[in-house]
Amino acid sequence: MTLLLAGGGLFLASCSDDDNGENDGPSGGSTPFASVTAKDGSSTMTATVNDTDKTIKFGEFQNTTDLTAVEVTFKMNKGHILKTPANLTSTVNLNNPVNVVVLMNGKTEETYKMTADTPETPEAILGAKVGDVEAAVGEDKSITVKWQEGMEINHMVFTLDLVEGATVKSPENLTFDLEFGDGTLVVNYQGSDITYTVKATDYVDPMPALGWTDVTTEFAPLPAYIKVYKTTKAGGIDNNVAYVAMMGSQATMAIVGDGTNPKTIDEYETNGEYKVYVVGVNSTVQNIIIQDGKVVRSDANSHVTGAIYRDADGNYGAAYVRGIEDKLYSFPFRASGEYEEPKAAEGKAWAPQTAVNGVHMILFDNNVLTPDQVKSNENTCFNYGDTDFYAHSAIGVTKYNKVFAFCGQMVEGSKGVTIPSMAQSLKDMGCVSAIAFEASGSPDMHINKKKTVINKYAQQGKPKVVQCAVAFK
Incomplete structure (x- = not known):
């Protein structure tokens, strides 16, 4: 509060001390967000905020494929304070819903669910083989090869056709003993480890x-x-x-x-x-x-x-x-x-x-x-x-x-x-x-x-x- 002396009269004036920039927008009433934006490469995406459903929705990003680390900026209306994320500009993982917590008019907390339309992620493994024999890559994250005479069931060496950006985590030599049970393959793609079950069918016991x-x-x-x-x-x-x-x-x-x-x-x-x-x-x-x-x-x-x-x-x-x-x-x-x-x-x-x-x-x-x-x-x-x-x-x-x-x-x-x-x-x-x-x-x-x-x-x-x-x- 500031005291002003004008024309012999004394007036009271108030001002908002917004050192953290959380109340830059106009008075919002029950509308806490002036805007929510995100970087999309060299462009900026603007989210749709639904205050009734308490949702913040981004459309499909056009220039960004990896949504695990997206820079999002919140501009708050006056009287409302962002609690989570901690900063008005924060890096978040939009592959999963993000909880955004707001202190409404400095009194009650409300939680908004922030999401983004994610394009269908291509499979990390596009194809697999043992020698010249094709293996089937299933939607259930399985890789199944039909055993044939001449294959060494205890030393099945696979070759993989991986999508760009995917890497094999384990086993690095892509070699499996499949006589007594299934194998486990881990591939890393877009920052996540994806586990596949490796199987062989039609093996004939030689004994x-x-x-x-x-x-x-x-x-x-x-x-x-x-x-x-x-x-x-x-x-x-x-x-x-x-x-x-x-x-x-x-x-x-x-x-x-x-x-x-x-x-x-x-x-x-x-x-x-x-x-x-x-x-x-x-x-x-x-x-x-x-x-x-x-x-x-x-x-x-x-x-x-x-x-x-x-x-x-x-x-x-x-x-x-x-x-x-x-x-x-x-x-x-x-x-x-x-x-x-x-x-x-x-x-x-x-x-x-x-x-x-x-x-x-x-x-x-x-x-x-x-x-x-x-x-x-x-x-x-x-x-x-x-x-x-x-x-x-x-x-x-x-x-x-x-x-x-x-x-x-x-x-x-x-x-x-x-x-x-x-x-x-x-x-x-x-x-x-x-x-x-x-x-x-x-x-x-x-x-x-x-x-x-x-x-x-x-x-x-x-x-x-x-x-x-x-x-x-």
Whole structure:
């Protein structure tokens, strides 16, 4: 208020102190907004304000496609104060309704809903393929490819046709294992992450064609990525029983036991933490056992041995290994020649997350090894002939981290298999490397604490104790 002296008289005059500019417009009564505008590129959009419905509506922006950060300016009529957004000129996301709160005549609050007409957003993914096979991109954010012979179900590599501005967030290599479930793809577009479900249809399990029957339900419940198969024609011989447990890349491996206190498989599985238990070995050869990246047991071998392992990235493999001066090394494969004592300089430092050695490497780099090749690399070769039929056990791994645990039977009319025929069976299943474990009367594999094969020692009620078991879950 200001005092004015004019013509000897004293007058009172009032003025509005509007330092924040909120009351620049004329007196509005119940109409709080003089105008609401937004930048549209180099142009300006004016919103339609409906004071009855309490809405602020922008039409379709002509020069702006990204509405996640639009600069909006409010001009208020006198007596009304903008509370939300905090500033008369604010950046807002018009892809979603924005609440605008006004203090009407400095007394009561009213909330207006501010929106904009948004053009139909194009799909972030315009097309997808696996090799030359087109995949269907659905409105439900699904990508579905029809599996065809020759496709690697555990390593499906997609190529995408993306709309301009869209980027792949994960997985960056666009590679999916679709045998045991759907994959998840995340694409970022216009500032938002869009999740797609990746699927494969019409996949044909190759195991039945190889003479193996799916008996997974007999060992339920199991995760989708663990399956169990049985054959009564192992090695092509009638009434010859064997089981295979197949584990997907999602499975984790553990070595149960420390190599110093041999136990039966029944004793190893008492903790119930794992779904599949396969006997390891029991011999005068000291095991290499690595669990959770720690060396539980290092070998005192006089020769190189084959070992199965899982690294810190979850990749499975097999390697020729040897301990030298309290350090573990892996060594390259020798195709032929006399065995030579390895030197540390010839190997590579070996530090997997989980590992155990077996009796022999029987399949390496997709080749079934001959007895001479076994001797060239390991200096010894046991029960490897084409007439050495036993109840062998082995674990094989594929190129894309699927694991097959094989266990044969040698009682009740079942003859057993030879190592070369077992190695060939694992190769036919897709394994590129495999390690043999116990043989003769001791191989055993339990799944969900249920027996698979029957062998001599277990049949007699005296299952063999072994230095460790290989377990999966």
